Amino acid sequence: MSTPQRPAAATRRVIGVPPPPAREPSPLDGGLPWVSGVLAAVQAVVLSLAVTVVPAVAVFVVTSADPSNVGVPWTRSVQIGAGLWLLGHGVPLGHVTLVPLGLTAIAWYTAYASARRSARPVPSAFLAALGTYVVLVLAVALSDPMTAGRAFHAAFGALVVGGLGLGAGVLRRGDADVLRRRIGRPWARLPQWLRAGVVGGVVGAGVLVVLAALTAAGWVLAGRAQVDAVVRGLGLDTMGSIVLAIGELGFAPNLVAWAGAWLAGPGFAVGAGSHFGPDAVTAGPLPAVPLLGALPTDLLAGGPSRLAPALLVVGGLVAGAVVHRRLVAERAWEPAAAAGVVGAVTGLLVALGVAAAGGAIGTGRMAAIGAPVWAVAGLAAAGAVLGAAAVALPAERLVRSAVLGGIGRPHREVSPPGSSAEPHEHREPAGTR
Known part of the structure; x- marks a missing residue:
């Protein structure tokens, strides 16, 4: 007589949920690092320029039927928008030197976002991005006679805005641990x-x-x-x-x-x-x-x-x-x-x-x-x-002890040599908090 077979134990299927990626992969990850930096800078310049140029062109289109605009080319609106963008980088427009810091913040953020999305976390990518950003800002400045003589202002503004934005974006990437540790070493050597x-x-x-x-x-x-x-x-x-x-x-x-x-x-x-x-x-x-x-x-x-x-x-x-x-x-x-x-x-x-x-x-x-x-x-x-x-x-x-010790010192008796007036208190090593 055959013994009845036991039903197979029910198996429970566990579906593992993979951890979310540190960041969305970029199609440039397999290319040369400096290429990713160049493309990040181009993207940053185009996006921030669009914030001022597109509204300027839109105003030109809407007001093109106005008799006062007869003979004015549409490229004039592009020059106005680009001039405001340069002003956000600290490039004077004639007698106007008041920098619209809101446009500066937009330029910084586009550089930050572009570098975080596209630039590889290596020094060569950052240097290529910064160099490209400076060259593009200089090109925009030299294309307008009003700002052609302000090359120094354009280069300096591009270095500050682009350097801070692109640098922050590269360091904020999920795969920039090595670069962050390298930059953090000098900081860690400073006194606490x-x-x-x-x-x-x-x-x-x-x-x-x-x-x-x-x-x-x-x-x-x-x-x-x-x-x-x-x-x-x-x-x-x-x-x-x-x-x-x-x-x-x-x-x-x-x-x-x-x-x-x-x-x-x-x-x-x-x-x-x-x-x-x-x-x-x-x-x-x-x-x-x-x-x-x-x-x-x-x-x-x-x-x-x-x-x-x-x-x-x-x-x-x-x-x-x-x-x-x-x-x-x-x-x-x-x-x-x-x-x-x-x-x-x-x-x-x-x-x-x-x-x-x-x-x-x-x-x-x-x-x-x-x-x-x-x-x-x-x-x-x-x-x-x-x-x-x-x-x-x-x-x-320690400050409280020093103050109280200084106040009470004239009234204390001199302790014998080798003795301690206060019990020793163990302190955590610096850097644990």
Whole structure:
């Protein structure tokens, strides 16, 4: 008699889910590294140029039936769009030197995105991308008689904008671990208090940017009636309104930088003889530009606005918390040194931002636009140092021990040789936090 067979055990099928790739593969991964850099730079230039050239051409097409445009070639609109793009790279257009930082940010982002998508994470790809970017910006500048004599400005602006954007994009690739480690080695060799201070300074400057952006947004809301009046007075059609809006957004970061100068106390000027500050407002005649309708009025001057510079300490407080978190002090002076670095880095970044946001939009009164760079940077640095020291120093045990030891030393008896007045406390090695 045969024994009944047992039914086969039910098998469970497990479908493994592969981990998501670090990034989407690029069709250029198998080619020469420098080729990927060249193509990334070309892509960045084309994309950022389109932001200004396409609207300019669209306006030309819409207004081509206007009798005032008879005999004007369509290439003139391309030159205007390319000129604005060059202005975003710091290339002056005649007497106009005020850089629309919004266009600068767009150029930076297109370089960043293109490099992250297409450039190989090797030095040759980055150098090829940067060289191509500089050559293309120079080619655009030399193609227009108005900017042909500004080759140095074009090359310098391309190096700064393209270098920062392309470099950040290459380092952000998922397969750039080797390159990131290579660049990170010199940084890791720096003293820990110096590294903590630099990071804290960057964070502190970022907090000031947020506060300035909120202040500028408040100005826009408070002055929206004046902005609407300027827009209605211009009598623009739909296409003109769109182009104007794009242009206004291009200068929005400049308004944020001016708001930062207002918070710091020195304020800023839009035209010679004008002053916009928390203490007083002296406004002269202004161009019919809607964005200028959002500038603070004398209703915001004086009173509580005089306390605006106290907000600079807020960035320092946040930076001090960052320093305390990142620094395991081995000596009592290290938190104070880190707070000093916080102030230096914050002041330097603020100086760069305020300097970039100033310039001229013509001759005469409008040749003076912006804020006093070093006055604003100095006050921002002082506020950052005070805030960082107020958090980082009391929170550090070594500082507290040194202060208490200094206070109590005159009242202590001399300990016998070889003895210790305080028990030894084990501390974590630097870099563990």
